[in-house]
Amino acid sequence: MKEKxxxxxxxxxxxxxxxxxxxxxxxxxxFSGCYTLKQGAAMLGYLNxxxxxxxxxxxxxxxxxxNDEDAEKTRRFVEQVYDIRRFATEELGLRESKNYTRYVxxxxxxxxxxxxxxxxxxxxxxxxxxxxxxxxPYKGFFNPADARKEAEKLAKKxxxxxIRPVDAFSTLGWxxxxxxxxxxxxxxxxxxxxxxxxxxHATVYIKGDSQFNEELAEFVGSRGSRLYxxxxxxxxxxxxxxxxxxxxxxxxxxxxxxGLIAExxxxxxxxxxxxxxxxxxDAIIKSAQERFVSEYESRFKSExxxxxxxxxxxxxxxxxYRLYYAQDNYLEELVARSGTDLKTLIAxxxxxxxxxxxxxxxxxxxAGEN
Numbered sequence: 001m002k003e004k005x006x007x008x009x010x011x012x013x014x015x016x017x018x019x020x021x022x023x024x025x026x027x028x029x030x031f032s033g034c035y036t037l038k039q040g041a042a043m044l045g046y047l048n049x050x051x052x053x054x055x056x057x058x059x060x061x062x063x064x065x066x067n068d069e070d071a072e073k074t075r076r077f078v079e080q081v082y083d084i085r086r087f088a089t090e091e092l093g094l095r096e097s098k099n100y101t102r103y104v105x106x107x108x109x110x111x112x113x114x115x116x117x118x119x120x121x122x123x124x125x126x127x128x129x130x131x132x133x134x135x136x137p138y139k140g141f142f143n144p145a146d147a148r149k150e151a152e153k154l155a156k157k158x159x160x161x162x163i164r165p166v167d168a169f170s171t172l173g174w175x176x177x178x179x180x181x182x183x184x185x186x187x188x189x190x191x192x193x194x195x196x197x198x199x200x201h202a203t204v205y206i207k208g209d210s211q212f213n214e215e216l217a218e219f220v221g222s223r224g225s226r227l228y229x230x231x232x233x234x235x236x237x238x239x240x241x242x243x244x245x246x247x248x249x250x251x252x253x254x255x256x257x258x259g260l261i262a263e264x265x266x267x268x269x270x271x272x273x274x275x276x277x278x279x280x281x282d283a284i285i286k287s288a289q290e291r292f293v294s295e296y297e298s299r300f301k302s303e304x305x306x307x308x309x310x311x312x313x314x315x316x317x318x319x320x321y322r323l324y325y326a327q328d329n330y331l332e333e334l335v336a337r338s339g340t341d342l343k344t345l346i347a348x349x350x351x352x353x354x355x356x357x358x359x360x361x362x363x364x365x366x367a368g369e370n
Contacts, residue, residue, distance in 0.1 A: 110165035134208030189243035197221030
């Protein structure tokens with residue numbers, strides 16, 4: 001779980017969710033254009049620096065005994081990664097690959113900056129088009145300064161804009177996605193969530209449907225992480241308890257955000273002048289933040305979400321929760337209604353094509369109609 005981390009501009013914050021975003025950089029070298037070439041070169045630079053996970057064990061075993069604690073942390077990290085990968089492929093049915101078998105040392109605690117934008121008077125997203133993934137509502141940059149320049153351009157178009165750091169991305173199988181040094185500090189449930197989320201992107205991806213892709217990957221990552229902790233440590237373990245409280249707080253926060261989104265959707269669909277809508281939008285957001293502060297202790301167990309009352313909330317920020325978390329709890333209800341386990345859900349998702357509604361195809365597959 002990421003706590004608030006404000007840089008410049010103030011829009012840059014860590015979201016309280018596993019910020020595993022899909023980057024469409026994998027085929028950059030195959031296409032022309034300043035953006036793809038620059039980001040592709042940066043990505044390939046990272047990949048060229050990647051070393052096999054085994055080398056971490058060799059380096060740590062070569063210590064003179066003065067840093068046994070770090071050596072043990074390294075050993076545990078490598079073992080957890082391999083075990084999570086085995087769980088994801090053998091027990092959940094995600095695609096076997098060489099992803100997360102290599103490691104890159106970085107001097108920061110995030111990988112890249114992602115820009116999102118939305119209309120100010122609706123949740124209509126601004127979208128970019130990429131050859132591999134089609135239309136997506138975000139654009140990633142390895143250099144934060146480039147992300148800020150993109151945000152400034154979008155702001156001049158009278159859009160709400162948000163920049164967020166992400167800690168991982170999927171190249172959809174084009175390259176071996178590596179681990180990064182800051183991940184060594186993740187608790188095991190967060191590491192499992194991230195790896196399973198990204199391996200799912202490399203297993204199932206519906207071109208041009210970011211909403212469905214992210215909702216499903218978020219669900220699979222979260223549910224898969226919980227199953228991993230239960231199977232490896234048990235429900236009475238410290239590891240299980242360490243995951244349970246953040247998950248409960250995350251669910252409470254997402255529920256609050258969905259309530260705010262619903263209020264704004266009612267406003268946007270109700271007619272009225274743009275000037276009136278924008279004024280009422282500001283009032284609704286301010287009221288929600290004041291209510292958030294007054295109800296905080298009754299909603300949350302940790303202090304991880306205090307920052308929300310300080311943010312300059314806009315549609316681009318809220319749209320991220322519409323993207324990653326289904327407001328109708330569709331997947332939760334589908335799994336409960338069908339009695340489906342996660343492995344079966346993933347197998348059904350593998351049958352989805354670009355033709356027709358992915359939700360309808362998923363339901364049909366689970367009903368044995370495919």
